[in-house]
Amino acid sequence: MLNIERSKANYQRAQRHLAGGVASSLRASMKPVPLYAESAKGARLQDVDGNTYIDYLLAYGPLILGHAHDGLTDSILASMRKGYTYGLQHEGEIELADLLVKVLPCAEKVAFSGSGTEAVMLALRLARAHTGKSKIVRFHGHYHGWSDSIFTSFPGAGLSGPAAGGETSAVPPGTMGQSDNSLDDIILLPWNDPAALESTLRTRASEIAAVISEPVMCNSGCIQPKPGYLELIARLTKELGIVFILDEVITGFRLSLGGAHERFGIKPDLVTIGKAMGGGIAISAVAGTSALMKYIDSSDVSHLGTLNGNGVAITAALTTIRELASNEGTAYKRMEELLVTLSAGIRALLSKHRIPGVINQLGPVFHLMFTDEREVTDFDTFNKRDAGKYARFAELMLSEGVLLRPNGLWYISTAHSLPDIEVTLLAVDRALGRL
Ligand SMILES: Cc1ncc(COP(=O)(O)O)c(C=O)c1O
The missing domain is CATH 3.40.640.10 (Type I PLP-dependent aspartate aminotransferase-like (Major domain))
Known part of the structure; x- marks a missing residue:
């Protein structure tokens, strides 16, 4: 059983003076409660209750180098010392x-x-x-x-x-x-x-x-x-x-x-x-x-x-882009290969558990949906997915140590590794078993 008592208490406390209790409306949808982060590094995030998660939410997309990337952090700190803006x-x-x-x-x-x-x-x-x-x-x-x-x-x-x-x-x-x-x-x-x-x-x-x-x-x-x-x-x-x-x-x-x-x-x-x-x-x-x-x-x-x-943002972009461009952009190939392994593994687990679902993937991003449709290629078909079931799955995954966006979109970063994918697939297997 996942202990997230401190996140729960924080969410209550936040609502006294923070409108909506969160800083961006979408974040309120996380179940069982919007989580409070303590720190994060690479592909992993720790919450204020001491739980550690492999992170595929990645702050809704920006963290392409993962959390607190050493080179990016160093360059931002150096830039800040010269003046922020x-x-x-x-x-x-x-x-x-x-x-x-x-x-x-x-x-x-x-x-x-x-x-x-x-x-x-x-x-x-x-x-x-x-x-x-x-x-x-x-x-x-x-x-x-x-x-x-x-x-x-x-x-x-x-x-x-x-x-x-x-x-x-x-x-x-x-x-x-x-x-x-x-x-x-x-x-x-x-x-x-x-x-x-x-x-x-x-x-x-x-x-x-x-x-x-x-x-x-x-x-x-x-x-x-x-x-x-x-x-x-x-x-x-x-x-x-x-x-x-x-x-x-x-x-x-x-x-x-x-x-x-x-x-x-x-x-x-x-x-x-x-x-x-x-x-x-x-x-x-x-x-x-x-x-x-x-x-x-x-x-x-x-x-x-x-x-x-401003100097901090410009430095962050310069460092991120140069990092992604280094080694002739091999980071993209690697991220895509990892996500192909992950999505293939999830498809196999969906079959094993006889749960109908679809994964649409392109490069380092995919969407997992629980649906009876054989394929999802337009908005109307997308709207037939079982969003409630996915939200329950995301909640189960949280207790398995994997942080997902509650709507089904998964991102990957250059910090994710094959062992992360293997651990994630074991978690998916257990979560689908309980769904
Ligand atoms: C395609 C697209 N355009 C624009 C935006 C808005 O970006 P921001 O949230 O940084 O304002 C988003 C955010 O998710 C997006 O996905």
């Missing part, structure tokens, strides 16, 4: 901009911000400035941060989406407190539906500034794009004078050094990157063509942020 320019910004342009195929210029949400806000602004149009096409089941102008359709928000082939223009807000008209500019389409995309883009091209898409539907089932689908977005947007924004906040520096657009060989106009870019320190960026970024050059588009480009 100056409100002036420093040479690290130039180095990071040069490095991003070198490794991201779509990048001619970049701009820095603090979170994925902010990067998406800037990308939308650039697209509207460039096209003089205001509508944004986004897809059901994707997530692009929590700003009012785009926040809707987040899985779990209980929204009904567009029927296959159709579009939704009266898009409902994703949360209380969002103004009723904040999403008037959003056109919501089903993803991976070429006919719906082509029909909407051709009929409404004169209104549409941008199409924004995750390259892989990581936030809802880790669903891959159909062959040719991202290429179709790229081709139609180019033909119709619409900006193609690829939201690589999860996939950037996770699927490969050049992100999903390198892996899939497509050329969006803009990409947004965050999470893994800073290895766990807050930093994000927009990268793209000079034709779009020139609006920042000319100050026609305002790009603001007190802590943008």
